[in-house]
Amino acid sequence: MIFNRVFLLLIPIFIISCKSEAEKISERNSIIDSTITAFQKKLLKTEIDSVFEKNHFNGSISVFQNGEKLYEKENGFENFKTKSKIDSNSVFAIGSLSKQFTAVLVLLQEEQGKLKINDKVSKYLVEFQLKEFENITIQQLLNHTSGLNDFGSGLLSKPGKEFNYSNKGFRYLGELVEKVSGKSYDENAKELFAKAGMKNSSTPNLFQGKDFAGAYTGNSNNFQKIDNMPKRLADKEISVAAGGILSTVPDLHRWNDALYNGRILKPESLQKFMEKSSGRNHPILGKMGYGFGIMMNPQKPVAYFHTGYVKGSPSLNIYYPETKTSVIILSNIADESKGKDAIFIPHKEVKKLTDAIESSVA
Structure with a gap:
């Protein structure tokens, strides 16, 4: 239709x-x-x-093109107990959307001459000096081809050979940024938010706002609040660099606009970020290309995007560079009993729609 x-x-x-x-x-x-x-x-x-x-979507979405709002909707509650409503200032846990911020922080360190992405990680982090890990490069952490095993020791594959999605790899990238910059990840992220003009984004350790959309599992009639949010996102099990950043829908539009229009990275660094360097068979969206903390459509339309999920908080960020269209979806409740496919149905359907629109006008 x-x-x-x-x-x-x-x-x-x-x-x-x-x-x-x-x-x-x-x-x-x-x-x-x-x-x-x-x-x-x-x-x-x-x-x-x-x-x-x-x-029955509970969350916030908007679509902007060249800075002009095409669609916006906030629906449901930040707090299901008090019934405080979601609005444009609501702060969400954005899950793996955090990875693109970490990737950009790494590339900024390269621009400053503090590392090269082809360097072996063992040059900087002692954990990688074991023989099994000594040849893993920074680039392989960035595009998930390091072979690191998120749920055990050892490697799943020889470094550089296969795509194996690794939150652990991005946790190490966060530690790498700290090591070479001499500043905490929180400090680096705060500077990056300011550079992008993001007004209400933060990390769990720095967050002091009052508009956090607390995460829930279940549904609006039968829900359970996730304890210790957002502080738990700073735990090593999740890690801020892999999935712990907090943001709003307007701030993520500002991020897309600043990043893809060259106000954060130099052109050669942005090209590295966006260039397909591995491939991913996404469990929900199917076969996609993968750059540094970002996915891309395998065919037209040209789109850069990533899904995110930490318990109770599914998210999606899409950017279409040919029309400068930005699509953000953030939510704070997920019925995990139905599985990830069901949780991401709204996100998948919206992407299908915006892909169709983009294909027709780009």
């Missing part, structure tokens, strides 16, 4: 084929602009509202 609507919206483009080249370009651009508005009214609102209603 989405594709049928897109086709009907684009029919006028073909009517201009008999006009002069200048007229064609002008009218085509005008039609594309009006088509985007039509997407906002007929697709984004109708379709996303339907997805959220069907899945």
